[in-house]
Amino acid sequence: MKPSILRSVHSALTRGSSQISRRGYGSEAVPERKVAILGAAGGIGQPLSLLMKLNPLVSNLALYDLAATPGVAADVSHINTRSEVAGYQGEEELGKALEGSDVVIIPAGVPRKPGMTRDDLFNINAGIVKNLCTAIAKYCPNALVNMISNPVNSTVPIAAEVFKKAGTYNEKRLFGVTTLDVVRAKTFYAGKAKVPVAEVIVPVVGGHAGITILPLFSQATPNGNLTEEYIKALTKRTQDGGTEVVEAKAGKGSATLSMAYAGAIFADACLKGLNGVPDVVECSFVQSSVTELPFFASKVRLGKNGVEEVLGLGPLSDFEKQGLESLKPELQSSIEKGIKFANQS
């Protein structure tokens, strides 16, 4: 990688600490923050571990998986950045990995193969998420939980139910990571609108599967004056972005590198919020009253307690209003499926 590219990756991930410095703290005054990654040896987990090791807001990085974490941790730990890295392997070490965590990121679970929907992962991943969240409730009940494991539309409600049963649920601290939808929407929009990708802002709302992913290109900036036909094509491409990667990988999994990037951006936003950086806003799938659905992705203001404010949808085009109505039944049923699973097993 060219030094200039490394510098821009680094600066994208370090904006939080520089804002803190500008607000009168020396870099040594950045608070201690422990981040745990569950599923750290996987396709997402490894590059995500690397990116979190580059984040100067992290003081302790705990890498947990069923196997192979000693190697990943040894490797990542040689990077000369702030955080101390520790690897934890097997269920007997899960408690130690979690204890004291401020943010827990969960990319543990099986990925799709061509021809599968995210819901086809439910039978395996629901149980994994349930067990991991049971441990989170026990060992770090106040951590912010960043759920990556699919189907996010169901795994987030499962986590909420597990935390409710344990008496630790705080709706401000549970997030479904939908940042990859935003990352894709920005990239695809910039390409079609011929605007600089670094300047693009596009909210993506709803959920994280097929038509439940609703990019709001009518609110995209800079304004690219795209025709309705282009907007429809961009919407479809964003909704099918995960499938595009699954097909291109042809049986070797789903998005890992772009997901690690997106997961690192979202975790960084959570850390900035915890550290009191103002105006940190990202889209996320959270408990919500923006629509009649109990969970919904929209812009969220992050702060010292996690979610400070769930922001509304803003003005929608007719096409987006239609998309919103069409996604509700599927999203509702995925949410109910998660709640039912958590309460019956």
Ligand SMILES: NC(=O)C1=CN([C@@H]2O[C@H](COP(=O)(O)OP(=O)(O)OC[C@H]3O[C@@H](n4cnc5c(N)ncnc54)[C@H](O)[C@@H]3O)[C@@H](O)[C@H]2O)C=CC1
């Ligand atoms: N939210 C999003 O936007 C995205 C979500 N995903 C989802 O992320 C998940 C992981 O994907 P990949 O990293 O590609 O899969 P992977 O199979 O490469 O890695 C998953 C890792 O989880 C570990 N694991 C399994 N059960 C575990 C347990 N009980 N405790 C701890 N670790 C456990 C495995 O050992 C493996 O290392 C999948 O469910 C995938 O669908 C993938 C891309 C985007």
Ligand SMILES: O=C([O-])CC(=O)C(=O)O
């Ligand atoms: O499509 C998948 O299975 C993985 C995923 O969630 C994404 O890439 O958005």
